[in-house]
Amino acid sequence: MNIRIPDRVIVFDYGEVISVSQSEVDRAALVEISGLEPGLFWQLYDRYREPLDQGVTLPREYWNLIARDAGAEWSPAKLQQLWAADIRSWISVEPGTVQLLAELHAGGTRVALLSNAGFDFSDPFRHSPMAAYFEAMFVSAELGLIKPDPEIYRVTARELGITLEQMVFIDNKKINVDAAVALGVTGHVFTTVAELRDFLESLAS
Secondary structure: OOOOOOOOEEEEOOOOOOOOOOOHHHHHHHHHHHOOOHHHHHHHHHHOHHHHHHOOOOHHHHHHHHHHHHOOOOOHHHHHHHHHHHHHHHOOOOHHHHHHHHHHHHOOOEEEEEEOOOHHHHHHHHHOHHHHHOOEEEEHHHHOOOOOOHHHHHHHHHHHOOOHHHEEEEEOOHHHHHHHHOOOOEEEEOOOHHHHHHHHHHHOO
16 A cells, blocks of 8 residues: 655654664663663663763763763673663564555655664664665754754754645654644654554545
8 A cells, every 4th residue: 555645744753653662671681781770770871861862972971971870880891782782672663654654655755754863873774674765864963953852843844855834743752743843844643553544644645
């Protein structure tokens, strides 16, 4: 089935839209590698995630900051293990969303990616099989901006050569969608593939 949505660009978030949430197995693996108490680990994991996604903190610095605040001494091998386990936890797949990407692409619909992510995700995104469906991929660390900053949507629209009114934005976080909608973008908060399909088909010609 092809989905044709003319005169629009469908902009997808990545995490928990194209991918699924971190699994309990993956989360447990990160905590085990760290050797920290789970509550402390996740507190520090979240503390520096925004600077990581904005490109202010580099991936290698991110894990060192967590170690510093935890009072931990992590070997170079452990730092690499944590980085690899974290990447693995997010390189997951929501099959239904990928199928929708394929159908949009087959229908000639323009599709782009806008993800809050560190520099280390840019190559996996661009060299993955799904990259064939996107005309452009915007990674927050490369832009020096993160959602829901209104400027990130303006930059995305400008780079795509469209007005904000021509953008359709899909994200699992309501705050990010609301920020885009406030600028004139058509938005959809992702909850299920079925609801996303219904939304996209409602826009199709």
